Amino acid sequence: MKKKHSRIVLAALCLVSSIALTACSGDKKNETKTEGNNSETNISQQEPTDGGTVVVGIQQDIDSLDPHKAVAAGTSEILFNIYEGLVKPDQEGNLTDAVASKHEISTDGKTYTFTLRDGIKFHDGKLVTVDDIVYSVKRSAGLLDKEDSSIVVKSALQNISEVKATDDKTVQVSLKTPDTELLGYMTFAIIPAGYEKCDTAPIGTGPFKFVSYTAGQNIVVEKNNEYWGKKAYLDKVTFKVVPKAETAMNELAAGSIDIYPYLTVDQAAQLEKQFNIQVGNMNLVQALFLNNAAKPFDNQKVREAICYAIDRQAVLDLVAGGKGTIIGSGVFSGFTKYFNEDLVSYYNKDTQKAKALLAEAGYPNGFEFTITVPSNYQYHVDTAQILVDQLSEIGVTAKIKTVEWAAWLSDTYSAREYEATVVGLDAKLAGSDLLSRYVSTANNNFINFNNKEYDEIFAKAVATTNDEEKVTYYKQLQKILTENAASAYIADPPLMVALNKKLGGYTFYPVYVQDMASVYFTK
Amino acid sequence: MKYLMKKTITLILTLLTVTFLTFIAFEVIPGDSATLSLGTDATPEQIEALREQLGYNKPVLVRYKDWLCDAVKGDFGTSMNYNLPVGQLIKERLPVTITLAVLSILLTVVCAVPLGIVTTRKEHSRAEGIHQFFIHLGMAIPPFFLGILITFIFGLTLRWFVPGTELSFSENPSQFIYYMIYPAIAVAVPKVAMMTKFLRSSIKRQLGLDYVRTAYSKGGTNRHVMYRHVLKNALIPVITFFAMIVAEVFAGSIVVEQVFNLPGLGRLLVTAIGNRDYPIVQAIVLYIAALVILMNFIVDVLYQYIDPRVKAE
Numbered sequence: 144m145k146k147k148h149s150r151i152v153l154a155a156l157c158l159v160s161s162i163a164l165t166a167c168s169g170d171k172k173n174e175t176k177t178e179g180n181n182s183e184t185n186i187s188q189q190e191p192t193d194g195g196t197v198v199v200g201i202q203q204d205i206d207s208l209d210p211h212k213a214v215a216a217g218t219s220e221i222l223f224n225i226y227e228g229l230v231k232p233d234q235e236g237n238l239t240d241a242v243a244s245k246h247e248i249s250t251d252g253k254t255y256t257f258t259l260r261d262g263i264k265f266h267d268g269k270l271v272t273v274d275d276i277v278y279s280v281k282r283s284a285g286l287l288d289k290e291d292s293s294i295v296v297k298s299a300l301q302n303i304s305e306v307k308a309t310d311d312k313t314v315q316v317s318l319k320t321p322d323t324e325l326l327g328y329m330t331f332a333i334i335p336a337g338y339e340k341c342d343t344a345p346i347g348t349g350p351f352k353f354v355s356y357t358a359g360q361n362i363v364v365e366k367n368n369e370y371w372g373k374k375a376y377l378d379k380v381t382f383k384v385v386p387k388a389e390t391a392m393n394e395l396a397a398g399s400i401d402i403y404p405y406l407t408v409d410q411a412a413q414l415e416k417q418f419n420i421q422v423g424n425m426n427l428v429q430a431l432f433l434n435n436a437a438k439p440f441d442n443q444k445v446r447e448a449i450c451y452a453i454d455r456q457a458v459l460d461l462v463a464g465g466k467g468t469i470i471g472s473g474v475f476s477g478f479t480k481y482f483n484e485d486l487v488s489y490y491n492k493d494t495q496k497a498k499a500l501l502a503e504a505g506y507p508n509g510f511e512f513t514i515t516v517p518s519n520y521q522y523h524v525d526t527a528q529i530l531v532d533q534l535s536e537i538g539v540t541a542k543i544k545t546v547e548w549a550a551w552l553s554d555t556y557s558a559r560e561y562e563a564t565v566v567g568l569d570a571k572l573a574g575s576d577l578l579s580r581y582v583s584t585a586n587n588n589f590i591n592f593n594n595k596e597y598d599e600i601f602a603k604a605v606a607t608t609n610d611e612e613k614v615t616y617y618k619q620l621q622k623i624l625t626e627n628a629a630s631a632y633i634a635d636p637p638l639m640v641a642l643n644k645k646l647g648g649y650t651f652y653p654v655y656v657q658d659m660a661s662v663y664f665t666k
Numbered sequence: 667m668k669y670l671m672k673k674t675i676t677l678i679l680t681l682l683t684v685t686f687l688t689f690i691a692f693e694v695i696p697g698d699s700a701t702l703s704l705g706t707d708a709t710p711e712q713i714e715a716l717r718e719q720l721g722y723n724k725p726v727l728v729r730y731k732d733w734l735c736d737a738v739k740g741d742f743g744t745s746m747n748y749n750l751p752v753g754q755l756i757k758e759r760l761p762v763t764i765t766l767a768v769l770s771i772l773l774t775v776v777c778a779v780p781l782g783i784v785t786t787r788k789e790h791s792r793a794e795g796i797h798q799f800f801i802h803l804g805m806a807i808p809p810f811f812l813g814i815l816i817t818f819i820f821g822l823t824l825r826w827f828v829p830g831t832e833l834s835f836s837e838n839p840s841q842f843i844y845y846m847i848y849p850a851i852a853v854a855v856p857k858v859a860m861m862t863k864f865l866r867s868s869i870k871r872q873l874g875l876d877y878v879r880t881a882y883s884k885g886g887t888n889r890h891v892m893y894r895h896v897l898k899n900a901l902i903p904v905i906t907f908f909a910m911i912v913a914e915v916f917a918g919s920i921v922v923e924q925v926f927n928l929p930g931l932g933r934l935l936v937t938a939i940g941n942r943d944y945p946i947v948q949a950i951v952l953y954i955a956a957l958v959i960l961m962n963f964i965v966d967v968l969y970q971y972i973d974p975r976v977k978a979e
Contacts, residue, residue, distance in 0.1 A: 204937060206703060206747065214705025292715040295704055342749050358748040358755060359937050360929045383830075386937075390829075390927045393817045399830025519940075549697030549942050557701055557713070586709045 191648060191663035196379040199657065200391050200403040203519070204359050204384045209342040210332035211283050211294045216569050216655040221382050223656045224364055225266075226332030226347035229257050229276065232572050236477060236653035238326055242271060242333045242348055243314075252321030252608045255329070257314045263371045265335055266352040273308035278336035280306045280316060298586070299328045299575065321606050323613070327573025350375045350660035360384055364659075376648070376663035388521070401643040404657065407521065408464035411639045418641040422466055423651030425638045426477050427567030428577060429470075429523070431514070431530055431631040436591035437562050439512075444504035446628035450490040451497035452537045453530060455633050462525045466637035472621035473568075474577050475635040477653035481574040481614060483621040490625075497537045509538030512562040515555050518545035522636055523565045530565070556589050567636065569655050574617050575605055581624060592629045673966070677959050684955040685737075685948060689730050692944045698722060699746040699942045720746065733948065743945035747938070752949045755934060761835040762930035765843060766919045767912075769850035774857045774911060781858070782865030783892065786873075804859025809918045813852040813925035820848055830927060849926045853918045857911050864907050868900040902973055909965040913958040 205218040210226045213219055223231075227241040240246060243257035263271045281287050284303040285296035302325065305317040318325065333348060334341055345353040350372070351364035361383045366375045383400065385391040388410065394400045395414060411420045433440040433449065440446055459467045468476045471486035501509060516527045524545060531541045541563070546554070555561040570576040579585055582601050583593040597620060604616035625632075642649055648661045692698075700716040701708070717723055724732075736743060742752035785797045821829040827845055835842045872878065873896060881891045920932030927933075931950055938946035 207749075212703065214703065214707070292712065292719045293703055295707060296712065297707055298709070357758070357929070358745070358750060359934055385830075385927055386933075387924050387927070389814055390817075390925055393814075393821060394830030394927065396822050397829040399828060547697065547940060549699075549702050549940065550695070551697075552706070553697040553701045556706060557708075557710070587707060 190666050191376055192666055193376050193663075194378050195376070195664040196381070197377055197401045197643075197646065197659070197662065198381045198383050198399065199659070200385045200394065200400040201382050202384075202386060202388075202391075202405060204386075205356075205362060205382075207342050208345045208353070208356060208362075209294075210334065210345075210347070211279075212342065214295055220655045220657045221362065222332070222345075222347075223349070224351040224380070224659050225345055225349045225353055226334070227349050228330035228332060230326060230329050232330065232652060232654050232656065234650050234652055236479070236572060238330070238572055242276065246326065246329075248323060248326065250608060252323040252606070253318045255316040255318075255325065256309075257316070259312050259314070260371060263348055264369050265348055266346050266367060267335070268369075269335065271333065271348060272336070273311055273314050274336045276314045276333055277306050277308055279331070279333045280314070282334075283331040297328055297331075297571075298579070299325060299571075299573070300331075321608065322575075323608050324573040324575050324605070327571045327576065330571065351380065354379070373660070375660040377659060380659045395641060401646060402649070402662070403641045404638060405522075406639040406641055407525075408462070408639075411464070411641070414641045417644075419644055419646075421640045421642055421649055421651075423638045423640070424468060424475070424477055424653070425567065425636045426475060426653055426655060427569050427635055428473055428475050429526065429565070429567040429633050429636055430473075431527075431633065432564050432566065432590050433628075433630045434559060434561055434563065434589075434591055435593065435629065436559070439504070439506060439510055440562065442504045443628060444500045445506065445510075446630075447490075448497040448500035448504070448537065449534070449539070450628050450631045451493045451500065452534050452539065453490075453631050453633070454492040454533055457492075457533070458526055458529050459634055459636075461529050462522065463634075463637050466639075468635045470632050470634055472625045472632055473581065473629070474574070474617070474621055475570075477635065478570075478574060478577075481617040481621075483618040486621055486625045490628075490631075492533075494536055501537060501539070509540065511540045511542070513542045513544050515544050515546055515551065515561045515564045517548045517551040517566065519548050520566070523567065526633065527565045556587075559589055559591060572654055574613070575601075578604075578617065578620050581620075581629060590630055592624075592627075594623060594627060597623045673963055677956075677963070680959055681952060681955055685734070685952050686730060688948055688951045689726065689733070689944070692942065692947070693726055695942075697942055699944075702942055703746070733945075737948075737952070742949040745938075745943055745946050747941045747943045747946075752945045755946060756931065756949060756953070759929055759931050759934050761842075762833075762846075762923070762928050763916075763919060763932065765835070765846045766850055766853065766923070766928070766930060767915050769843070769846055770853040770857065770915050770919070771912065773850055773854035774861055774915075775908075777854070777858045778861035778865060781862045782869065783897070785862065786866050786869045787888070787892075801859045801863050804855050805863070807856065808921075809852050809856060810921045810925050812855055813849065813922050816848050816852050817926070833928075846928075849919070849922045849928060852922045852925070853915055856918070857915065861904065861907065861911065865900065865904050868903050869896055872896045872900045898972075902969070905965055905968060905972070909961045912961045913954075916954055916957070 201217060203215065203217045205213065205221060206215045207213040207218065210222050213222060229241060229243040230238040230246060231241040233239045242260060242263060244260035245258040247256040257276065259271065259273055259276065265271060280303065282294060283296065284300040286303065286306065299322070302318050302320060302322055303316055304319045306314065308314050335346055338346060350367050350370045352367045354363040354365050356362045361381050363379065363381045365379045366377060368374065385394060391400065391403060392410060392413065395403055396417065406414070414420065431449065433446055435441060455469045459465055459469065469487055470476065471489050472483060474482050476482050501507065514527050514530065516524050518524065527543050531543060534541050555564050568577065578601060580587045581592040582588060582598050600616050600619055604613055604620065607613050607616065638651065640649060645664050646662055647665045648663045650658055650661045652658065700713050700720055700722060704713055704716060721729065733743065744750065745752055745755055748755065817829050820826045827848055831845060833842050833845055878891060878896060881895050919930065920935060923930040923932040924936065934946060935950045
């Protein structure tokens with residue numbers, strides 16, 4: 144009797160320990176497997192069908208349903224399905240007309256004229272009028288008489304001086320100073336005039352209609368059958384908040400989630416068999432941002448030394464499984480028109496040179512500093528860990544301090560109390576959006592970059608109405624950033640998405656967007 | 667009556683202290699909801715304007731007083747992040763948290779009491795070591811790891827439940843409760859181990875006392891002595907311990923709610939702290955504190971019934 148008893152216990156022990164062992168060995172297996180991962184190519188090209196419901200896993204809850212109050216990139220990529228601007232980005236990175244059917248920019252770059260699309264309707268069935276457009280522009284630009292302070296006014300839109308409807312089809316937007324790129328910001332949502340309930344009951348013109356939102360849990364949208372453009376295939380999409388990666392992996396394996404963006408390399412390898420893994424770009428400028436006003440980074444030689452110490456390919460190999468695009472300055476490669484390729488190989492890893500530069504700067508034995516990283520971005524935390532390792536080779540000791548997003552925003556970003564930080568910067572479809580922050584007086588110049596020549600060229604770049612000139616200026620600006628080693632630019636990280644094998648049509652955009660209208664079930 | 671008065675005053679004072687400390691904590695930690703909701707493109711003037719609008723610019727004490735006056739009236743304010751009444755947000759999440767707590771407490775009691783009795787009986791046998799091993803394993807295993815393990819075994823391998831099923835108490839209560847058993851196990855296992863250990867040592871202490879010898883010499887069987895005499899006395903300290911466990915079940919469910927992605931109070935609390943959404947945090951802290959104090963109060967009263975000596979003191 145006793146013997147039997149202990150045998151059962153032994154069996155139970157074996158079971159427990161084997162489970163523990165398999166659970167622990169998971170990671171290693173993945174690391175070796177990622178090399179042969181060529182699943183980018185097996186995008187299903189089968190015929191699309193109408194109908195079906197899909198659950199998309201998202202890592203963070205949305206910050207507001209009101210499109211003019213939302214700031215998180217994770218929110219705007221979802222709201223893209225509900226709201227539309229006068230223009231909207233397409234997959235190639237061009238701006239196409241949406242609520243407006245036509246737009247015109249005056250040759251002096253000071254007046255924008257939009258023509259309202261015929262017969263376009265809001266989700267509540269009402270026709271969109273010029274009043275709605277005027278109201279939406281005013282609300283986004285901070286021009287309403289009674290302004291709600293929680294509405295976020297993009298600095299570029301503060302340039303708008305007047306909005307008026309010239310007839311019942313045309314809206315004219317006038318600017319204080321010429322800006323030919325403002326169109327890239329005109330993607331903000333058009334909402335019904337005077338409608339203040341967008342944060343609980345959104346009404347837009349997009350391919351999906353809002354159904355419900357449960358705080359912290361999910362947001363549900365359904366197909367808009369009266370959409371003016373190409374209608375969505377899916378009947379219903381649920382964006383489900385799954386904050387823990389482990390939980391998301393379990394739910395994917397159980398089939399409760401169909402689409403899950405922002406996979407890590409390990410997760411992608413783990414899901415490879417059950418899901419189609421598609422790879423695109425995150426459309427971010429990821430860098431080790433250095434506070435140019437803090438010691439020792441106020442010394443250009445030190446910043447250059449840091450740039451020479453970093454092996455960017457090794458970072459991508461270790462954090463992103465070798466995917467992603469290396470960058471050399473403050474613009475990511477998705478901006479094909481403005482991206483300055485010559486700068487990519489400006490700083491190649493050179494330990495000797497880095498050490499020599501440090502010695503010249505007066506730090507022959509290196510120094511210590513802290514890298515502050517927002518803890519909610521695992522990718523940046525992982526990157527920082529690799530950087531610490533690489534910097535130790537030139538005798539520089541870096542410590543990582545992970546902070547909550549709220550703390551990062553207030554202390555690091557707004558108050559600029561930091562030495563270095565790893566994050567990614569996203570952008571609207573305007574070249575100026577990424578480069579304006581380095582102007583010495585810009586309020587979002589969180590690295591305290593200060594260069595007279597840069598300021599002058601930037602002013603010219605924004606003002607010029609000649610496209611060719613603009614491109615040249617923007618490339619010059621990137622060159623100044625690189626030559627002055629404003630920060631150690633690393634890469635545009637890869638965006639890996641797990642997709643249910645029955646789904647097709649998932650498209651990547653050069654901006655932060657999850658376009659569900661193009662997704663369909665294959666036959 | 668005097669006793670009740672005294673207890674009530676302590677209750678109020680404790681709640682005041684706890685909520686005030688939470689309020690202060692929000693002053694100290696960096697970041698506020700104004701900076702958060704305006705994001706990376708805000709000018710200092712815009713942030714200042716929003717702070718003004720949200721009432722951040724008033725002194726802490728004034729804000730605490732305002733909050734307190736509303737809270738007493740049952741109005742916990744509006745969530746800064748969701749723009750919804752806090753009361754409603756909490757009400758939506760109560761079914762999950764309460765079901766989880768009740769199930770885990772039930773599981774703990776149902777498992778721990780028999781286990782405690784059975785394992786004391788097997789004293790000095792070889793099984794003793796094995797019991798000890800499992801008790802220590804149970805206490806050492808963190809609920810989040812257990813949660814992952816349970817999902818892996820029962821959800822993905824055996825497929826007894828589907829992780830991530832959409833749940834609604836009002837629409838499908840039986841499915842809801844069935845699903846909640848798994849997270850409840852994750853919460854309960856460490857508590858079962860702790861309570862078993864506690865009950866064991868309590869029974870052992872009782873077994874060495876004179877009255878047990880008397881009971882045996884009167885001709886009582888093992889069974890008779892255990893259930894008639896020992897257990898009744900051994901359970902008294904366990905009840906105190908039980909009150910502590912109730913508080914811990916809530917703490918444990920905060921973690922387990924994350925692992926199982928359950929829309930409960932714990933998850934709301936964690937998200938709200940990240941968002942610096944202090945009306946929500948205040949309300950939940952108040953709620954948990956009140957619950958813990960109330961449980962202790964009930965235990966105190968229970969004591970008087972079980973052990974008349976307590977009252978005499």
